[in-house]
Amino acid sequence: MKRMKRTTRVCIILCDLEKKNESKSKRMAGLSVLIFYCYILIFISQEIQIAAYTLTPSQSMIDGQTILSQGETFELGFFSPSNSNNRYLGIWYKTIPTQTVVWVANRNSPLNGTSGVLKIDSIGNLVIVNQTESVLWSSNLSRTVANPIMEFLESGNIVLRNVKDGNSKNYMWQSFDYPGDTLLPGMKVGWNLRTGMDRKLTSWRSFQDPSDGDYTYGIDLNAYFESSIRNRSNKYYRSGPWNGIRWSGAPDLKPNPIFTFELIHNDDEIYYIYQLVDKSVIMRLVLLQTSTEGNLQRLTWVDKTNSWLRLVSIPRDRCDDYALCGVYSSCDVTNVAVCQCLKGFKPKSPTDWYGTDWSEGCERVVPVNCSNGEGFLKFTGVKLPDTTNSWVNISMNLEECRLKCLNNCSCMAYTNSDVTRGGRGCVMWFADLIDIRQLNEAGEDLYIRMAASELGEFEGDDVELPFFDLVTIKLATNNFSEENKLGQGGFGPVYKGELEGVKEIAVKRLSKNSVQGGKEFKNEVILISGLQHRNLVKLLGCCIQGEEKMLVYEYMPNKSLDSSIFDKKKSRLLDWQKRLEIILGIARGLLYLHHDSRLRIIHRDLKASNILLDSEMVPKISDFGMARMFGGDQMEANTRRVVGTYGYMAPEYAVDGHFSVKSDVFSFGVLVLEIISGKKNRGFCHPDHEHNLLGHAWRLWSEDRSMELVDESMSNSYVVQDVLRCIHVGLLCVQKGREERPTMSSVVLMLSSESVVLPKPQRPGFYVERSTSNKSPSNRDKESCISSSVTITMMEGR
Numbered sequence: 129m130k131r132m133k134r135t136t137r138v139c140i141i142l143c144d145l146e147k148k149n150e151s152k153s154k155r156m157a158g159l160s161v162l163i164f165y166c167y168i169l170i171f172i173s174q175e176i177q178i179a180a181y182t183l184t185p186s187q188s189m190i191d192g193q194t195i196l197s198q199g200e201t202f203e204l205g206f207f208s209p210s211n212s213n214n215r216y217l218g219i220w221y222k223t224i225p226t227q228t229v230v231w232v233a234n235r236n237s238p239l240n241g242t243s244g245v246l247k248i249d250s251i252g253n254l255v256i257v258n259q260t261e262s263v264l265w266s267s268n269l270s271r272t273v274a275n276p277i278m279e280f281l282e283s284g285n286i287v288l289r290n291v292k293d294g295n296s297k298n299y300m301w302q303s304f305d306y307p308g309d310t311l312l313p314g315m316k317v318g319w320n321l322r323t324g325m326d327r328k329l330t331s332w333r334s335f336q337d338p339s340d341g342d343y344t345y346g347i348d349l350n351a352y353f354e355s356s357i358r359n360r361s362n363k364y365y366r367s368g369p370w371n372g373i374r375w376s377g378a379p380d381l382k383p384n385p386i387f388t389f390e391l392i393h394n395d396d397e398i399y400y401i402y403q404l405v406d407k408s409v410i411m412r413l414v415l416l417q418t419s420t421e422g423n424l425q426r427l428t429w430v431d432k433t434n435s436w437l438r439l440v441s442i443p444r445d446r447c448d449d450y451a452l453c454g455v456y457s458s459c460d461v462t463n464v465a466v467c468q469c470l471k472g473f474k475p476k477s478p479t480d481w482y483g484t485d486w487s488e489g490c491e492r493v494v495p496v497n498c499s500n501g502e503g504f505l506k507f508t509g510v511k512l513p514d515t516t517n518s519w520v521n522i523s524m525n526l527e528e529c530r531l532k533c534l535n536n537c538s539c540m541a542y543t544n545s546d547v548t549r550g551g552r553g554c555v556m557w558f559a560d561l562i563d564i565r566q567l568n569e570a571g572e573d574l575y576i577r578m579a580a581s582e583l584g585e586f587e588g589d590d591v592e593l594p595f596f597d598l599v600t601i602k603l604a605t606n607n608f609s610e611e612n613k614l615g616q617g618g619f620g621p622v623y624k625g626e627l628e629g630v631k632e633i634a635v636k637r638l639s640k641n642s643v644q645g646g647k648e649f650k651n652e653v654i655l656i657s658g659l660q661h662r663n664l665v666k667l668l669g670c671c672i673q674g675e676e677k678m679l680v681y682e683y684m685p686n687k688s689l690d691s692s693i694f695d696k697k698k699s700r701l702l703d704w705q706k707r708l709e710i711i712l713g714i715a716r717g718l719l720y721l722h723h724d725s726r727l728r729i730i731h732r733d734l735k736a737s738n739i740l741l742d743s744e745m746v747p748k749i750s751d752f753g754m755a756r757m758f759g760g761d762q763m764e765a766n767t768r769r770v771v772g773t774y775g776y777m778a779p780e781y782a783v784d785g786h787f788s789v790k791s792d793v794f795s796f797g798v799l800v801l802e803i804i805s806g807k808k809n810r811g812f813c814h815p816d817h818e819h820n821l822l823g824h825a826w827r828l829w830s831e832d833r834s835m836e837l838v839d840e841s842m843s844n845s846y847v848v849q850d851v852l853r854c855i856h857v858g859l860l861c862v863q864k865g866r867e868e869r870p871t872m873s874s875v876v877l878m879l880s881s882e883s884v885v886l887p888k889p890q891r892p893g894f895y896v897e898r899s900t901s902n903k904s905p906s907n908r909d910k911e912s913c914i915s916s917s918v919t920i921t922m923m924e925g926r
């Protein structure tokens with residue numbers, strides 16, 4: 129209070145001077161000047177701040193004085209809103225020119241006149257009293273505080289504590305527990321579950337009147353937490369439940385460099401909070417009485433323009449109006465008629481509905497009958513419905529959730545309660561579903577109960593492919609850093625990632641110039657996600673955001689097959705038994721793709737670098753079906769677009785663009801010979817001839833010298849009969865004539881059973897390296913021996 133006293137003293141001296149002058153001679157020249165100065169000083173003294181950020185029981189703050197927060201960002205004092213004569217004790221920003229009040233103590237009990245005093249009373253309460261010492265406002269402590277002190281923290285929080293308490297965070301009372309219309313960084317909105325205290329924002333009645341207005345914003349204590357704005361007791365806007373990252377219905381609440389946000393939930397508390405990353409930013413979330421520009425606004429101060437910039441205002445659009453479309457319907461602002469019944473539902477009252485009164489909502493086309501067996505229909509990209517009658521278990525997975533919901537006839541829908549880590553937890557709804565809106569890529573999945581007869585029509589719920597957020601992927605891959613890059617595939621680079629530091633993943637980032645749109649890509653991925661086999665790499669999910677399309681796979685610690693078999697050191701670790709298991713594994717995986725899966729999938733780019741090895745060296749085919757996804761006319765036998773890798777492509781495919789399961793069989797044959805020999809087909813060099821690996825193997829086979837093909841690093845770990853059989857099968861697969869090649873089911877049979885008699889192989893296709901055909905073996909330059917296993921794409925190779 130030092131600064132204050134000094135100024136007051138100056139004023140008193142001057143005023144004394146004035147009085148003396150007055151008594152000597154009232155007409156003395158210069159008197160009026162002194163009086164003028166005196167008034168000026170009194171006026172200035174009213175603006176003087178108390179420098180200390182504390183108030184003790186021996187001090188008080190009168191109207192006209194103010195107290196600054198610890199770092200002088202905020203100012204506490206009495207004020208009158210514009211066009212009002214009432215006085216209130218409030219907090220505003222010291223650092224900005226426009227007075228912006230963020231908290232008001234006596235909002236519902238204004239002072240008449242400037243007689244207000246802030247002080248600490250006998251039991252340690254912070255109180256506002258008027259001239260006659262009647263208490264207008266009190267912090268209402270339930271018990272006495274010994275050695276009380278009020279501190280005004282830099283966050284804008286006023287706290288009361290025992291000055292002798294060593295723990296400076298031990299607050300007996302804090303203004304942050306009693307928010308007004310503004311949520312400052314670090315302030316909580318939500319519940320203290322122990323005391324039942326509900327911290328919520330309440331709008332001012334008007335700009336002139338800070339008393340409680342009609343709107344409140346707070347957390348709803350449902351099973352699955354959400355926040356809502358209410359107009360008195362009526363729900364007016366619903367944020368949607370917290371999904372582990374953000375509110376389900378707040379797609380604009382994204383991780384950003386300016387502020388962080390979270391929902392904290394434990395036995396004591398449940399609250400939403402945000403914090404500034406850069407403390408110099410001035411930001412507030414304010415709830416207004418007027419809805420013309422959105423009631424709940426996130427604002428930030430811009431020095432340059434000297435004004436508040438609105439970052440977000442809620443409700444954002446018509447679809448944010450609570451329950452606009454009634455039950456079992458979805459709101460989509462991009463439609464002229466924003467409300468649509470969900471698939472399988474029809475308007476309850478068609479006349480009203482088509483007259484754009486949607487409040488009645490929709491009803492089922494076919495009623496559900498639990499005894500008839502039912503299932504769920506998956507809806508994607510939605511803001512989840514009102515969770516008032518919901519039930520949550522955070523440790524159940526989606527399948528457990530589905531079963532639990534299926535077995536309870538009153539369960540209407542379910543989904544993951546948390547979208548992080550590919551989705552987890554279970555939430556179920558036990559009431560009519562209301563207030564759903566379409567958010568597309570920013571939305572979530574919802575599985576809604578349907579009558580059995582309705583399911584066939586829409587292809588059930590057998591697909592549960594998680595969609596990852598781009599932010600999640602960026603975090604996991606260290607923003608696609610070079611260190612995380614595993615390699616470069618034909619369709620783009622592949623990165624290693626860690627989901628929340630737990631699960632290892634491989635992320636394939638597809639080249640931006642892929643011809644497919646997001647929707648086709650999604651459909652294709654959903655088809656492929658249904659494929660499950662021990663020898664196929666598992667697709668964990670995908671990510672589609674703007675131009676970005678990514679596939680997320682399980683991570684394979686032992687890399688791709690080519691890094692093992694073509695490496696002198698590593699190949700020693702691969703004895704015959706391991707190699708045979710790898711060959712068999714690939715054969716089974718390919719058989720599944722060709723025959724056993726729901727779809728017939730032709731891989732089109734089978735090669736050593738597309739075979740990944742897990743920690744137990746089990747081979748997993750990767751990139752399956754990717755090729756199909758990139759041509760416009762993939763399902764036809766002839767394609768104008770050849771996708772594949774030289775050295776693995778069947779002749780009819782490389783030359784004529786004709787592909788079939790048999791072109792995959794050819795590639796498989798090449799792989800078999802490579803695994804046995806430890807040599808690459810493309811770039812294979814031999815001093816005696818200019819054949820490639822296939823030609824070489826064929827030559828040795830015809831001369832009964834097949835065992836010379838065997839990789840030396842296998843030493844003697846093999847059974848000769850088994851090796852010969854494998855080479856034989858390999859040669860059958862790479863035959864020039866497509867018809868002669870066996871199908872994968874025969875291949876698996878031939879490899880696993882010694883009783884099957886193998887036919888004699890015909891000449892292989894492409895057994896001479898085309899690039900070397902005009903040169904003699906002796907002067908072949910080294911370049912032609914350098915292998916290339918990069919997938920190529922050529923438009924009509926002729």
Ligand SMILES: *[C@@H]1O[C@H](CO)[C@@H](O)[C@H](O)[C@H]1NC(C)=O
Binds near residue numbers: 240241
């Ligand atoms: C406020 O004070 C003024 C003047 O002191 C008086 O005329 C007025 O009636 C008072 N109003 C209330 C509501 O007490």
Ligand SMILES: *[C@@H]1O[C@H](CO)[C@@H](O)[C@H](O)[C@H]1NC(C)=O
Binds near residue numbers: 240243259260261
């Ligand atoms: C002080 O407040 C009390 C209660 O509101 C009121 O009755 C009294 O008139 C006020 N005194 C002055 C001087 O404003």
Ligand SMILES: *[C@@H]1O[C@H](CO)[C@@H](O)[C@H](O)[C@H]1NC(C)=O
Binds near residue numbers: 268
């Ligand atoms: C304090 O308690 C009184 C009486 O119960 C109540 O009228 C008043 O609103 C309370 N003040 C605050 C700030 O909670």
Ligand SMILES: *[C@@H]1O[C@H](CO)[C@@H](O)[C@H](O)[C@H]1NC(C)=O
Binds near residue numbers: 342359360362
């Ligand atoms: C708020 O609710 C009142 C009735 O309680 C209603 O008259 C008013 O129109 C509502 N305001 C808005 C913006 O919905």
Ligand SMILES: *[C@@H]1O[C@H](CO)[C@@H](O)[C@H](O)[C@H]1NC(C)=O
Binds near residue numbers: 497498499500
């Ligand atoms: C439900 O299905 C069973 C078996 O088809 C039938 O007997 C029963 O009447 C159905 N109940 C309703 C409410 O439709």
Ligand SMILES: *[C@@H]1O[C@H](CO)[C@@H](O)[C@H](O)[C@H]1NC(C)=O
Binds near residue numbers: 521522523
């Ligand atoms: C939640 O699910 C887990 C796993 O199914 C189960 O062990 C646990 O008992 C469930 N908790 C509740 C409260 O139902």
Ligand SMILES: *[C@@H]1O[C@H](CO)[C@@H](O)[C@H](O)[C@H]1NC(C)=O
Binds near residue numbers: 519536537538539558
């Ligand atoms: C279905 O769930 C509701 C709500 O949790 C519960 O009250 C009811 O007992 C359950 N019914 C059955 C058959 O489990």
Ligand SMILES: *[C@@H]1O[C@H](CO)[C@@H](O)[C@H](O)[C@H]1NC(C)=O
Binds near residue numbers: 607
């Ligand atoms: C991530 O990388 C992009 C471009 O590569 C860059 O614009 C962005 O700032 C980076 N973000 C972070 C958090 O490093």
Ligand SMILES: *[C@@H]1O[C@H](CO)[C@@H](O)[C@H](O)[C@H]1NC(C)=O
Binds near residue numbers: 686742744745
């Ligand atoms: C395969 O991976 C596992 C686990 O990372 C490792 O222990 C093992 O040595 C690897 N095997 C080979 C042959 O690299």
